[in-house]
Amino acid sequence: MLLPLALLVVWLGLGGAFGSYAGKLAEVSTNDSAAFLPQSAESTEVARLDKAFRSDSTLPVIVVWVSRTGSVGPAQRDAADRALRAATAAPGATGQASPAIPSADGKALQGVVQLRSDLGKDTADSITAIRRIAEQVPQTTVGLAGPAAILADLSGAFAGIDGLLLGVALGVVLVILLAVYRSVLLPLLVILGAVFALGVACAIVYVLAAHHVVRVDGQVQGLLSILVIGAATDYALLLSARFREELQIHGDRFTAMRIAWRQSVEPIAASGLTVALGLLVLLLSDLTNNRALGPVGAIGIVCAVLSALTFLPAALVLLGRAAYWPARPATDGSAPVHGLWRRVAALVGRRPRATWAASLVVLAACAAFAPTLDSGGVPQTELFVKAQPSVAAQRLLSAHFPGGSGNPAVVIASAAQADAVTAAARTVPGVAAVRPFTGGAPTGPAAVVDGRIRLDATLADPADSDAAVDTVRRLRTAVHAVPGADALVGGYTAQQYDTRTTAEHDRTVIIPVVLLCILVVLVLLLRSLLAPVLLAATVALSYLATLGVSAVVFPHVFGFSATDPSVPLYGYVFLVALGVDYNIFLMTRVREEALRHGTREGVLRGLTATGGVITSAGVVLAATFAALGVIPLAFLAQIAFIVAFGVLLDTLLVRSLLVPALVHDLGDRVWWPVRLRAGAAAGADDRPSVRV
Template sequence: MKSTPRWARWIVPLALLIVWLGIGGTLGPYAGKLGEVATNDQAAFLPRNAESTQVLEARKAFETSPSVPAIIVWTANGNRISAAQQEAATQAVSGLAGGNGVVAAPSPAVVSADGEAMQAVVRLATDLGDELPTVVGEVRQAAQRVTGTTVQIAGPAASQADLSDAFAGIDGLLLGVALAAVLLILLLVYRSVLLPLVIIISAVFALGLACAVVYALADRGVVRVDGQVQGILSILVIGAATDYALLLAARFREELARRGDRMDAAKAAVRRSAGAITASAATVALGLLALLASDLTNNRALGPVGAIGIACSVLATLTFLPAALVLLGRAAYWPATPKPADADLEGHRVWRRIAAVIDRAPRRVWVSTALLLVVLAGFSSTLSSKGVPLDEIFVNDAPSVGAQQTLARHFPGGSGNPAVIITNVGRAAEVRAAAEGTDGVAAVLPATASGRPGTEAPLVVDGRVRLDATLKAAADSGAANGTVRQLRDRVHAVAGADALVGGYTAQQYDTQRTAARDRTVIVPIVLGIILLILIALLRSVLVPVLLVATVALNFLATLGVSALVFEHLLGFTGTDASVPLYGFVFLVALGVDYNIFLMSRVREEALVLGARQGVLRGLTTTGGVITSAGVVLAATFAALMVIPLAFLVQIAFIVAFGVLLDTLVVRSLLVPALVIDIGPRAWWPGALSRRAGSS
């Protein structure tokens, strides 16, 4: 039979390269267009079945035009607000009626009880999108006509405007920082010119494809994207695609040094690394899809979007990258081109020394590292996940935060964010009395047709009325949460009222409860998924159980360190309710990645060399590439810190630190030492546990 012509061998890699160049050229721009289908309206990301979500839907009937309030706060530069200043303020806001984005007549200026400040409410359209910061600026400019005062804008509209500013340019800024960090690390670690560029191109192609798919689905309402999901998708794809590419490129280099022929080397590299790469990707993708069990819409949004990103990362790694490496051959690693003598090297001398230390005293190594992690994990219980106060949502000095603080100093703490009560009109008086008698409630006023609470007869819609209860405590405080709980108990007790309590504080309270419920449901699902994948990959039960236990311990240790750093170094008094769950999904799934890379190679070597030598050889051959992959992934997640939001800063630290802890301690010391100490029994009930002389 005739051998395949030499030219025919190049058809597949050339075809793959052409296809990916077409994907990159056609779909690449979608990495910068995802913001067009993203929404930063946080009201859309509430628990599906919570009471506050029902109120959010019901209150729409009481608004002639959907609106979001901007609260203007004037403070006197002297001692007290004068009558002339109050009149000037009312005239200034009256002039905004019918203006750009204003959907109702603004309320007149109201002076605070201490006489040092006044406020007015301007209702803005909910569909302003990127124009919202501009409209808020116009409101501020009109309010500045009141001489002798300092003007600030508070309320939901101002917060959304600051949020839009925080996410402005997220596509270019975040992607640029992440890619620059990855490129710098790869250049320093591999001292190669072309390989880092090829890996970066592979990751960018994967991101372009993922963003195009997500864009198409979001545009059709199949998935939902906000700024947080958008940022995490970019980081996740760049980090995962780079990790998978490093594993494949390292295996290709090893096979190229051994075989000499680039085509044979590529086939062997793909064959021997595809299992670990796909298993690793499956743990992350399925772990993310487990978020579909959440009752929080933003968690469910991240699940499929993240899984799409992981799938595109694997596709690029197993198709584009091998094609590029085949065409480049040894030139990909220039100036450190692989030589035939390199094939028998057992890893960098540093990793040979680490392996020797573990081999001499495996029990001492794993016990000491496990104790260290247990001590750190002990601090995890001090991490508060009861939500981030309004003044900590932004890590910089956002204007809306300062305005809200000013508002709280001069008016009841809940001003601008009242508890909203929807009840039957026949029991409205009783419900209002019950609300007014609740400790922590400053005032209760009905919504009216004019939009000015309490000045006219209540507005009745389908036999229901709306009451706004201003709380004495700040809307984001624990005291306000307690007031809402009491308020619900009292109004629910009014027979026939069918009363519901919502609003900002109720939304935060319901979100915290739902997040706690999600953790109890999703954590076991993720652990079960990972355990099944590891059992299938490693053909063992005991080793997968040990791996899952070590990454779970690593997660708790990371939370312990995060609790100390957040409180004592970064000044956070709490974390977003979803932060622990996000941190768990990312850290456990990604942490298992490195153990999969290690243990799949250990098993491969153990089948030839025996259990003990298999661990040592697997550690030394994968040590460098897995460590560099961990550093790259940590750096990409750390790039999220460029977005000045506490949620993303907290997620960035947890994942970056946790990945480094997992890579440098758990995967490098704890797992190898533990498997060596247990011996062949660690592979029970697989064939390795019964091999004669396998130790």
């Protein structure tokens, strides 16, 4: 009794001391766009060199005015010039602004105001101040576009992420658990354990981020909350279900917990290890935001495992049957009866080959659409799920100016070859104009820094379009060919292209490493070679099927023309690692039952015993990830759908039908090269088991 009390006191103390840190991560988080750039790419080198051309690092705000009278008049142009000069005194402005430039159709004006890049969340206040000034131009519709305006909208999207996302996720989990278990105390215990784990994880991450050991942004912050809540709930449900089963068989709560903990610790620890290793493999990525999620997510998973294996057992053993109130588990020594899952197991047992063949057909049919998923990058107009001012302004800008206005391709080259590089750039199809950078002044000589110049090449097509990417590739070829120029091409479009290329490279490196890590854990857990390969293959097929469904659903249901380049990689890491969890829960129980009754009987008994709890865990995890949809960003909405749908597919089809049917059909061969002997388990005949 002393150990459970001590553990409970420790966790209550940790919860009280660190619970508030879930809301403090925003203090050490940053949404710096540079974090999304590949570290070794040409565009990243250009961004580094470009800093030398400015006394301060800046973010441009593109102000666009569209005349409501049909064409821009002299008075409107003068008012726009005055507004741009006034905007240089706005909070956060650097004092630099361009004059108002009319569009070729004469219906619009644009100008650029430079903001300091270190404003962070205050960027939104600067944008608001500039908007008020710009609205003084009469008879015009005003929009603010460009990197600073997008950053302001991003900050707004992530504002209050800690409280909103946590509240929605916990609320969804509570409702599902109340509906499934018809218990009041157990859902509260599960949620309390998840909250304690999240608080401790956030406290550790906060300290590490404050000392610049790890990096946190809004995206990482949101995914950490979802990972911890989902994982902690899954592990808690597995343990509590086994405790209830053993409590019914043995009656004594201490004996029941001792057996339940001993039988649950291995699958829970193995599950946590697979997810943590899968996340840590992201450290191999060349994208900073991908690498940031690796250690942060792994810390969260470790805390979830510790909570499930210490806090919850202590609470359950102290409460006993009262933990399931108002339900009262029987303690008559009989085996639990699982009606629905007994029927599912009977179906698998009668027709295993037809079951796994039909399951494979369904998965293969869905996976056939996976190659059609466009992961070339989300256009700026689709960054947000809900309408945002910066997106509307970008549409205004693109309607009246060259598509790449405000987002030029940036060329850094040797000043001695400036004329040759300029001439080469102007011959490239898709380049609308090439101008030297003058240091922020409207006119004047080209700025020269360390023997280099900067050229701004305005693209004819929108900067986020495939046509603009093709232009940048041609531009790189042209300027690279100028002898002695040492020319490099960067800017927004080049960054998108380099990010896409890097993401493709990351997938070829990270995906096999994640799979290898999972296989090693499964081999150690199941003491087999064939079973781990079988499990990993089924989960990988489930992932491809999920991508296939996403390729159909995203454009035709949600209106996404493409996905972020990192979405398939994140989906793989989450789905394969988390999907294997349910197979781990199933197959460890199958192995336990197979030691008593043989493999074919064991898989049916294991499916019957774990069906309800694993399905509940899958529904909870899917709903938890679906809570990411409250953040109005396309990237997180896409991740939410892929993981939620994929988890349900793993839970309801792969783990319920495909894997059990395959194992049943293979029989004892599934444990190759080990020969599993039925009746080898200690105490095989002295305890009742689930009935099939």
